[in-house]
Amino acid sequence: MAVVVGVDVDKLVQMLPPAGVGMKMEPIRLCTACYVELPCHKIEWQLNVTQGCANHKLSLLSECPNCGARFKIPALWMDGWCQRCFMTFAEMANSQKRY
């Protein structure tokens, strides 16, 4: 997991959610608007309590809004587009609903 999110283990421990807050790695969720600005996965997107992106006030996506493909693990996002239909994350941001 440290490799996937690109942080060292010490930092990862600090990022772990407080007791009682559930975290799941499936499905992968993301705010594409955040990703366009800073291309890395945020661990809070996987927390059960997270409903959307606090920065952009947008709901998170767990699949491509164009073709419905589930997002792959963050390490495979290097290109910044859907692996199936090549819709870019910048375009997907327009499909995220305000929450």
Ligand SMILES: [Zn+2]
């Ligand atoms: Zn965002």
Ligand SMILES: [Zn+2]
């Ligand atoms: Zn797609």
